[in-house]
Amino acid sequence: MEKVATALTIAGTDPSGGAGIQADLKTFQEVQSYGMSVITSVVAQNTTGVQAIHHVPLEMIEQQLDAVISDIPILAFKTGMIANIDMMKVIAEKIPQIRAPYVMDPVMVATSGDALIEAKARDFLRERLLPFTSLVTPNIPEAEFLTGEKIDSTDDMKRATVVLVERFGAGAALVKGGHMEGEATDFLYDGSSLHSFSSERIDTKNTHGTGCTYSAAITAYLSQGLNLYEAVKAGKHFVTAAIADSFTLGSGHGPTNHWAIRKEKVKQ
């Protein structure tokens, strides 16, 4: 029987379909990894912002994790929104049972500006979960918070990747340049080499869920056995295509197109 690549996301939801669990599962599907999900918080949100958040009870998060871990092999996994310290503790206890690459999207604030995790949980995320990661994928504000250092230039971005690995114990760090000006350039430090991944900046406000989609694509490619560099390269290609072909849906920041790379395949 053919071996199936499997990927798990542990994150919050987005009923409008552009971010969170929904973005992750759509992305896993496009990359052709079998997608699984553990829901941490049910979020009422759309392209304009977050209206309400309901946290899933801790025992239920634990039971969802047990249900998946005990039954199906997980070849790579990611975490997104983990709203508070108690949830982080439950997840930190289970992670050692999942022997697979771990991609952390250190979600803190939605594109709309709404907070998605409690302020005091940010330190816990860095101290207790970051050391388990194979890769952490902060945007500029998240990298500033995690390192405690201001980022104003590409040199600052490069430095942040090194600090996240050398000082805080991330397996590797990808600092994303979506919040900078000019080309959309991301820097990856894997503990020995620094790499950059660039694309032209696309003139659009449809960036709801870009971080979720990017980290999910990287997770899916890792689940298929690509090495870290190849997985990030393929993930960057996936998210750039998804932004370039994004949808002007809703009245805020529209979602990306998770099936954009399918169109490229048809064109070839």
Ligand SMILES: Nc1ncnc2c1ncn2[C@@H]1O[C@H](COP(=O)(O)OP(=O)(O)O)[C@@H](O)[C@H]1O
């Ligand atoms: N307007 C844009 N054009 C092209 N790429 C972009 C654009 N905005 C963001 N990106 C890319 O999308 C990915 C997600 O980055 P970013 O927006 O920084 O993350 P987040 O969604 O976590 O804030 C990165 O690869 C970034 O370089």
Ligand SMILES: Cc1ncc(COP(=O)(O)O)c(N)n1
């Ligand atoms: C449940 C959830 N998780 C994460 C994000 C961040 O979205 P973005 O990728 O736009 O930063 C979000 N809006 N909702």
